[in-house]
Amino acid sequence: MAAGTLYTYPENFRAYKALVAAQYSSANVKVATNFVFGETNKTEAFLKKFPSGKVPAFETSCGKFLNDSNAIAYYVSNQQLRGNTDFEKSEVLQWLGFADNEILPSACAWVFPILGIMPYNKVSFEKAKEDIKVALNVLNTHLRTKTFLVGERITLADISMACTMLYVYTKVLDPEFRKPFIHVTRWFTTVVNQPQFKAVAGETKLCDKVAEVDPKKFQQQQGKGKDTKKEQKKEEKKEQKKPQPKKEKEPEVELDLADEALAMEPKNKDPFDSLPKGTFNMDDYKRCYSNEDESVSVPYFWEKFDSENYSIWMGEYKYNEELSKAFMSCNLITGMFQRLDKMRKQAFASVCLFGEDNNSTISGIWVWRGQELAFNLCPDWQIDYEVYDWKKLDPSTEETKNLVKQYFSWTGTDKGNRKFNQGKIFK
C-alpha cells in the first residue's frame, strides 16, 4: 500500500485530492508538519528532491518523489478510485483533464481577484464566468443520468473535480448562478459530504452570496511579499480602518496560474475611448518633453493644452510620515506607474519625491484626457489611487502654471520647504 509524506501549505485544494483519496484507500499519507511555504520549498534539500519547488509534492516511504497533485492522488488511490477497467481508468483521466483544463483556469480567473491573489481585470473576470457556465453545462448534462462521474461509485475523477470546484462553489456560485446546474450541485453536495471528504476538507458550505472583489486585498497580498517595514505598517493601518470580513489564509502561491489566466484574456479596449479626443496631442507633447529643455517644453504645453477636454490634477501621497528610504519611495511611485500602464497613452505625469530619508513627501502633477478622475474609468487602475489625495487644478490660474513648471522641470520645494530629491515621469 502506498505510504509517504505530502508537502503542502494548509488548505491547499490540490493537496486535498491526494488526502481524500488516501482516506478512501487507507493509504498512509502524512502531511509534513514543519513545511513553511516559500521557505521549505526553496531550500536546496527540497529542490534536490523536487526540482520545480512546487507543492503539493510527495515523498514515498521508499524514497521516491512525485510532483503534480493528480499524479500523487493517483499513486495513493486504490483500484476503485482509479477505475476498475481500462476504459474506466481512461474515463477518470478524461475528467482529471477536464477539471484542469476547462474548470481550473476560469475558476482561478474568477475567484483569485476576490481572494486578492490576482489583480482584478473586468474583461477576464466576466469571461471566466461565461467559461465556467459552459463547463458546468457539460458536467450537468453528464450528471443528469449519472450519480458519479465514472461508473456508479466515487472515483478519483469525483474527488479531483470536487476539489477543483471547491472555491467556486464556496465563494462565487450563488443559488441564482447554480440554479441551471442542478445535477452538478447534487453531485457536488454528495461528494463533499462523504465522511472521507469531510475528514480532510471539513464542512463545505455552499455560497450564499457572491464574494466581491476588494482591490485593497490584492495590494495587501502583494505588499506581504516585499516585506518592507513601511508597507507592513501601511497594511496594518488599512486593516484597522477597514477590517476584512475574513482573513484569507490563501498565500500568494498560484501566481503562475494567475499569469496563465491573464495571458488568455483578450486585448483590452482603451477606457479613454469614451471621452472626446480634443486637440491636445499627448504623443507630440511627450516627444517635445523628452527631447527639449523644460524652457521649451513647458511653454509648448501651455500653447497646445486643451482645457476643455483635458484636466490637470495634483496628487499628494496620504501617508508621507511613513516614508523612509528614498529609493523605496521611488519604487512606490514606479510601482504605481507600472500598474497604470494602460493609462499611459492618454496621460502624462511628473511625480516627485521631496526631502531626504525619513523626512520626505511624494506629490505629483498629472494631466489626462477628460475632466473627471481618470481612475474611475477602469477598475484595473484603482489599485493605488486611493492612497493619494487628488485635487483638480484650474489651468487658467497663475498658481497652476507655477506648479506645472516646478514639477515638470523638477525644481523647487514641497509645502514643507523640503528640497526636490528625485522625480519620475509617467509617459
Added chain:
Amino acid sequence: MSSNYLSHLNQVATFMKVPPGKLTLGINNVPMHSHEGKTHRGFLNILYSYLPHSTKNLAGETSEEKAELYQWLEYSLIYVSQSPLHYLSEINEFLTTRTYFVAQTLTIADVLLYYILYNVMENLTYLEKEKYINLSRWFDNMQQNPELRQKNKLVDFNTNYLAAISPARH
C-alpha cells in the same frame, strides 16, 4: 403487496447480513418475526430490529436524519408499495437534487425503496425511464451494488436506444 412484505424483509436482512429469523404473516397480514425468543410485529418494527445487528451504518447519523429516514420508510410502505406507478413522478422530482433519499449516504430507505420499486422499474419502457430520469439514475446507482441487487436482474438504462429514435438533449 402483503405477500411481498416477507420477501422484502428477507432481502433487506440478507443485504444487512443479519439473520432474518422466522417470518410469518399474522392476522390481517401483519408480518410477524421471531428470533431467539423475541417476537416483533409489523414491518417497520421488524426492520428496526435488524438495524442494530448490521455492520453497515444504514440508520442515519443525526436525529434529523433518523426522523427523515422514518418518514421515508413510512411513505414507502403506506403509499409507494400500494401503487408504485402513482408515485414515480413524485419520487423522480425529489431525486432531482438528491443522490440518496436521506443525507448523503446510503440508508435503509434507499435499500427498501430499491426492493419495492424493482418490479415497476423492470417493466418501464425506455420512454418512461427517460421521463423519470432522476429516478432511473438513482435506481441504476443502487443496482450496481451486487449485495443489494442479490438475485434481481440488472435493469437496463441504456439511453442510446432512445437517442437513436429521437436524439434527446442530455
